[in-house]
Amino acid sequence: MTITERETTTAHLAQGLVEYRLEGEGPETVVIFHGGHMRAGLALGEEVFTASDHQVLALSRPGYGRTPLTTATTPAAFADLTAHLCHELGIERVAAVVGVSAGGRTALTMAARHPHLVERVILQSAVAFVPWPDRRTRLAGRLVFNARAEVVTWAAVRLLMRTAPQVGLRLLLRDLSTRPTGQVMAGLSEHDRAELIALFTLMRSGEGFVNDMLPVPDCAGQVTQPVLVIASRTDRSVPFTHAESLTATVPRAEPAESRADGHMIWFAPDYPAIAGRIKNFLGAG
Structure with missing residues (x-):
């Protein structure tokens, strides 16, 4: 892909x-x-x-x-x-x-x-x-992914992916897996890491994510x-x-x-x- x-x-x-x-x-x-x-x-x-x-x-x-x-x-x-x-x-x-x-x-x-x-x-x-x-994710989601804040949130993600992509990838993968982040990273090929970095760089939340939590x-x-x-x-x-x-x-x-x-x-x-x-x-x- x-x-x-x-x-x-x-x-x-x-x-x-x-x-x-x-x-x-x-x-x-x-x-x-x-x-x-x-x-x-x-x-x-x-x-x-x-x-x-x-x-x-x-x-x-x-x-x-x-x-x-x-x-x-x-x-x-x-x-x-x-x-x-x-x-x-x-x-x-x-x-x-x-x-x-x-x-x-x-x-x-x-x-x-x-x-x-x-x-x-x-x-x-x-x-x-x-x-x-869960309650923690709901509270955090409303804080950083609301229609006003998400612009700043994803701008920060894009900056991190440009300047320290492996650090950024570790931070985002932490919330996607119950396994240790190092183990998850080790299981990804270089191509997969590049694809995930590209994906996270292009993401936006708009008004959609807060609505998704209802x-x-x-x-x-x-x-x-x-x-x-x-x-x-x-x-x-x-x-x-x-x-x-x-x-x-x-x-x-x-x-x-x-x-x-x-x-x-x-x-x-x-x-x-x-x-x-x-x-x-x-x-x-």
Whole structure:
């Protein structure tokens, strides 16, 4: 993978403005709801879908990128907007909605609200409907990632990544894994470190992350489609209990445990095997 800022476009729908990116030539479409601090222009882990002959529709969730928070303050409202956008783009069926981290709730909500559009769900280190985040993270998140402070926060991150990238990487990885940071760093190749540095340099929070921390109505039991739940037991950002909750409450959930050292499953040695699970899941009848 190569982490770069990709070209996006916007659509003015009845519900409001939404930023999105549509890439690929495949006959089937995968809709991606990225996680916190991400937006439509940042592609993470999408190669598994384009390599499987799927086109990718990635959206900036409310408060991120060029999608204002006023467009849709809840996952339900944004799921409905996404279904509307699919209609406008001529997409009649979605092979899978992919929920990454904080985007997991939106993916599940879209599957529950639009079962005739969505065929299956893929969750990657996804937040479930149990309380999230913990109190310390919630307080810190509201302090450093609110709409005013996040500009300064990410400017500081960019400066650190330019002047002392390994130090910056250690600081950010500390909150993503339950394992010692030195062990996590040792497990990353030079290429992976460079990719993570590039990713963290491009992240922004806007008004989105604080909104992500609000409670969301639990619709897990209403999701009738097959759901692949990918998670690591060493994820500090989204504890493994979230995956356990989903596999226990989603009727057709299928667990896929990653051996990643934390939240970033795409940088683990076993990711090729996880990618294989994803491809098989997409191809299942």
